[in-house]
Amino acid sequence: MELSKRLTAIGAMVDPGSRLADIGTDHGYLPIWLVEQGVIPSAIAMDINEGPLLRARAHIEEHGLDARISLRKSDGLEGLEPGEADTAVIAGMGGMLIIRILERGKRIAAGLRRLVLSPQSEIKEVRRYLLRNGYQIFAEDMAEEEGKYYVVIKAGYLQETADGKEGLGPDEEPWSYIEEKYGRYLLRTGKPVFLEYLKKEEDTLIKIRETLMEVRTKKADERLLQIDREILAVKEALFQAGAEKTGEESRKK
Template identity: 45%
Template sequence: MIEISQRLQRIGDRVEHGSRVADIGSDHAYLPTYLIQQGIAASCIAGEVNKGPWQSAARQIQSAGLTDRIEARLGDGLAVLEPGEVDVVCISGMGGSLIASILGAGEAKLVGVRQLILQPNVAAPLVRRWLMEHGWQLVAEDILEEDGIIYEILEARPGDPMLPYEDSTRTPADLVEIGPHLWHKKSPVLHKKWSLECAKLRMVLDQMTKAKSAEAESRREEMEKRLNWMEEMLACMQTDSV
C-alpha cells in the first residue's frame, strides 16, 4: 500500500466513494494510487501537462499493478478528459490563479461532475471567487500544516454558490478571503496562517517607510488598510474562540 502525505490523504478522503476521478496535475499519480488501493474510487485518470511527470505517473501506476484502474494521460488541464467521463475532479499543489484558469479553460468538461476538490498552494480566494461566479457551492473546507507549510483544501458541488457566504457577522468579501467554512471553525491553524500574513505585511510596510513617491504612498495606504483588516479578523477569531 502506498504511503502519501497528510495533504494528499486529506484530499483523497474527501472523494465520493465509488466515483470516477480525474487528478489533474497528478505528478507521480500518488493520489490516484491511494484512491484505488483504499477502495475509494472506481477508476482514475492521472492528467499531466509535462512529459516527465506523465512518465513518472505511468511508472507508478504500472509498479502498483493498477493499469486496469488508472490511466495516465498527457495534456493541458481538463483537456485530458471527455465530457461525462468522470464524477470528481481533483486539482492540487498549484497556485489559485492556475487552478481557476484550468477550471475556466475546461469548463465544458465539468458537465456531469459532482464534486471538485481543490488545493491551492496560494491565492485560495481566486478559487473561491471562480466557484462563486460559475455555479459551484463551496460545501466544505479544510486547513492543515505539514512540514511547516499551511494548506487549504476546498470542496465544491453544483448548487447555490452564495449560500456559504450568508453570514450576518462578516461580508461575502471577507469570507471569500478567509473561507466561509474555515471562518466558522476558526482553527488554530487558520489563526496561525493569518498571524503569519500580518507579520509579512508589517515587514513590507517597515521597509517602505523611506519611500517618498506618490505611488509608494498610495501603495502604503492600501497595505495599511489590508493590515488593519487582517488584524480585525484575527481579533474576531480570538474573541470567538474564548
C-alpha cells in the same frame, strides 16, 4: 504508501466511491493512495506533460494498479469525456491556471458532481470565480508542510432540475470580502493551523509596514495604505476565526 500532509488533506475531500479524474497528477500518488485505501474504485490520472505521466506510470505499476488507474495526456479537462468522472482534483498549481482550466473546460466541469481544488496562489480569485460561475463552496481545509500553508476547497456545481436546485442548497448569505479572501469555512472552524497561518500573515504585514514607514516616498505611501487595509482584514479574520472557535468550545462545555 504514506502521503504528505498536503495530499492527505486533498484526499480527505474526495467522497467515497467517486469516479476520479486527477488533473495534473504528477507522480500519481493521490489516485494510488485513494484506490489502495478503498476510497475510490478507480481513477484517471491526467497531465499535460509526458514526464509526469511516465513517473506516474512507474508508480502505478509498482503498486500493481495499472488495471484500475488509467493514464491520459491532457491539457486540463480537455481530455476528459462527459460522464467518465464525477469528481476532479485540480491541485499543485496557481489559482489563475485553475481558473483557466475550469473556464476552458466549462462543459465538462459543469457535469462533475464535485471539484476538489488546491490553488497555490490567487486563492481569493479562485473562490470568487467559483461563486460567480454557478458553483457553491461547501467545505475547506488547510494543511501546513515545511513552513508552507495549503488550502483545499471542495465545491459543487448547482444544477437546475425540475425540482429546483439539486444536491447543494444555496448559501443563505453572500460571501463577504473577508470570507472570499480567507475562506468562510476556515473562518468558521478556526482550526489551529489556520489561526497559525493568519498570525504569521499579520506578522509579515506588520514588518512590511515598518519598512515602508522608513521610506516615505509617494509610492511607499500608496503601498502603506494597501498594507493597512490588509492588516485590518487579517485582524478581522483572526477575530472571526477566534470567536467562532471560542463559541464552539463554550457550546461543548
